[in-house]
Amino acid sequence: MDESHPDWAPALHLGHSEVTDAEEERGDQAEAAVEEEEYRETTETDQLAAERLRAECQFCAQSSAEITRLLQENRELRSELNRLKLDEEFFKDNTEKVRYYTGLPCFAVLFSMFTTVKPFLPVAKKLSQFQMVLLTLIRLRLDLPIQHLSHIFNASRSALSATFADTIDVLYARLAPLLYWPERHCLQATMPHQFLQAFGKRVAIIVDCFEIRTEMPSNLMERAQSFSHHTGTHTVKYLIGITPQGLISFISKGWGGRASDMHITENCGLLNKLLPGDVVLADRGFNIKDSVGMMCAEVIIPAFTKRRCQLDVKDVEDTRAIAHLRIHVERVVGNLRNKYTLLHNTIPASLLLPCKDEEFTLLDKIVNVCCILVNMCPSVVVRPDETEKCAC
Structure with missing residues (x-):
C-alpha cells in the first residue's frame, strides 16, 4: 500500500478509535460487574454478619435469662437449706424450736450456754461446735436413736457416739457451778x-x-x-x-x-x-x-x-x-x-x-x-x- 495516498490515513485512525472505545466500554462493564459482585458479596456478608449478630444477641439474652434463673434458684435453695440446717440460724428468733429440741426456755439461754462451753469443745470434722452441743441436747431431750441422728447430721454413728460422750464431759465440767x-x-x-x-x-x-x-x-x-x-x-x-x-x-x-x-x-x-x-x-x-x-x-x-x-x-x-x-x-x-x-x-x-x-x-x-x-x-x-x- 502506498503511504502517499491520502485517503487511507483517516480510515486507519478512525478504526483504531472505534476499537479503543469498545474495549473501554467492555472494561467499564466488567469493572461495573465486578463492583456489583463485590457489592453483592459485601451485602450478603453484612446480612450474614447481622443475622449472626442477631443470633448471638438472642443466645446471649437466653443465656443471661438462664443464668439469672439459676442464680435465683440457687439463692432459694440456699435459703431453704439454711432453714433446714440445724445451726444457729435455725434456732435464732424461734423460741418454739429451742424449747422443742433443747428444752431450754429461749435462744438467748441456749446461746449463752454455748458460748460458755465453746472454748473447751473438741474440733470435729463433720460437725460445728454448735452442732455438737445441739446433738447432745437433742439426744437428751428427744432420745432419738443414733442411727436417726447420723442421717440428720450426716455423720457416722461412731463419730456421733464419741461426740455425744465428749460433749457431755464438757457440759458436766463447765456447767457444774449451776448445780450448787x-x-x-x-x-x-x-x-x-x-x-x-x-x-x-x-x-x-x-x-x-x-x-x-x-x-x-x-x-x-x-x-x-x-x-x-x-x-x-x-x-x-x-x-x-x-x-x-x-x-x-x-x-x-x-x-x-x-x-x-x-x-x-x-x-x-x-x-x-x-x-x-x-x-x-x-x-x-x-x-x-x-x-x-x-x-x-x-x-x-x-x-x-x-x-x-x-x-x-x-x-x-x-x-x-x-x-x-x-x-x-x-x-x-x-x-x-x-x-x-x-x-x-x-x-x-x-x-x-x-x-x-x-x-x-x-x-x-x-x-x-x-x-x-x-x-x-x-x-x-x-x-x-x-x-x-x-x-x-
Missing part, C-alpha cells in the same frame, strides 16, 4: 411463803429418790445389786434434793436399785452439807433421823400410824402440810424426766461403765447435765414474781 448448794442467807431471803408459814426459814432441802431403768447387767453381782423390788426391774437409783424455791441443789451418783433410801442418804455426801438447825423434808422411806441429828439438823417426814387405828388431829394436819410441800420434789423430778426423755427410757449398759480414771459413769454425768439444764429453766415450784414478793 445455796448459802443459808440466800435460802432464807427467798423462802416461799408456804414454807414460812409451816416451818419458818429453816427448810434447807427436800429430798427424794428416783430410779432409771437399765438393761440387765451381765455380771451376776451387778445384776443382784441393780434389781429394784419397787419397780420389779433393773434400775439405777439417784437421790435428788431441791431447795424450797424449786432449784436442784444436790444430785448423788448412781446406786444400784437395790440400795435403800437410807443407805444412799448416809453415803452420798448430803449430810456433810447440812448446817445446825436445818430442816430436811423427806418421805417415809427416809429413816434418817439419827443420821441427820448427828449434824444438829432435823428431818421431817409424814407421821406413821405406829399400830394406831388412825392419826391424831395434829398429826393429820402436820402430815398434810408436809405432803403438800414435799410434793414439789416430785414435780421437779417429773419435770426433769419429761423434759429430757432419755431418762425415761431403758438405759443401755454401755452408759453404766465408769469413765476412765473416774468413779462416775457416763450416766451419772448425763443426769447431772440434765439437772443443770433444768436449773436453767423457770422453776416449776415458784414463779419469778412470787420469789420477788418473798424477797421483798
Whole structure:
C-alpha cells in the first residue's frame, strides 16, 4: 500500500478509535460487574454478619435469662437449706424450736450456754461446735436413736457416739457451778411463803429418790445389786434434793436399785452439807433421823400410824402440810424426766461403765447435765414474781 495516498490515513485512525472505545466500554462493564459482585458479596456478608449478630444477641439474652434463673434458684435453695440446717440460724428468733429440741426456755439461754462451753469443745470434722452441743441436747431431750441422728447430721454413728460422750464431759465440767448448794442467807431471803408459814426459814432441802431403768447387767453381782423390788426391774437409783424455791441443789451418783433410801442418804455426801438447825423434808422411806441429828439438823417426814387405828388431829394436819410441800420434789423430778426423755427410757449398759480414771459413769454425768439444764429453766415450784414478793 502506498503511504502517499491520502485517503487511507483517516480510515486507519478512525478504526483504531472505534476499537479503543469498545474495549473501554467492555472494561467499564466488567469493572461495573465486578463492583456489583463485590457489592453483592459485601451485602450478603453484612446480612450474614447481622443475622449472626442477631443470633448471638438472642443466645446471649437466653443465656443471661438462664443464668439469672439459676442464680435465683440457687439463692432459694440456699435459703431453704439454711432453714433446714440445724445451726444457729435455725434456732435464732424461734423460741418454739429451742424449747422443742433443747428444752431450754429461749435462744438467748441456749446461746449463752454455748458460748460458755465453746472454748473447751473438741474440733470435729463433720460437725460445728454448735452442732455438737445441739446433738447432745437433742439426744437428751428427744432420745432419738443414733442411727436417726447420723442421717440428720450426716455423720457416722461412731463419730456421733464419741461426740455425744465428749460433749457431755464438757457440759458436766463447765456447767457444774449451776448445780450448787445455796448459802443459808440466800435460802432464807427467798423462802416461799408456804414454807414460812409451816416451818419458818429453816427448810434447807427436800429430798427424794428416783430410779432409771437399765438393761440387765451381765455380771451376776451387778445384776443382784441393780434389781429394784419397787419397780420389779433393773434400775439405777439417784437421790435428788431441791431447795424450797424449786432449784436442784444436790444430785448423788448412781446406786444400784437395790440400795435403800437410807443407805444412799448416809453415803452420798448430803449430810456433810447440812448446817445446825436445818430442816430436811423427806418421805417415809427416809429413816434418817439419827443420821441427820448427828449434824444438829432435823428431818421431817409424814407421821406413821405406829399400830394406831388412825392419826391424831395434829398429826393429820402436820402430815398434810408436809405432803403438800414435799410434793414439789416430785414435780421437779417429773419435770426433769419429761423434759429430757432419755431418762425415761431403758438405759443401755454401755452408759453404766465408769469413765476412765473416774468413779462416775457416763450416766451419772448425763443426769447431772440434765439437772443443770433444768436449773436453767423457770422453776416449776415458784414463779419469778412470787420469789420477788418473798424477797421483798
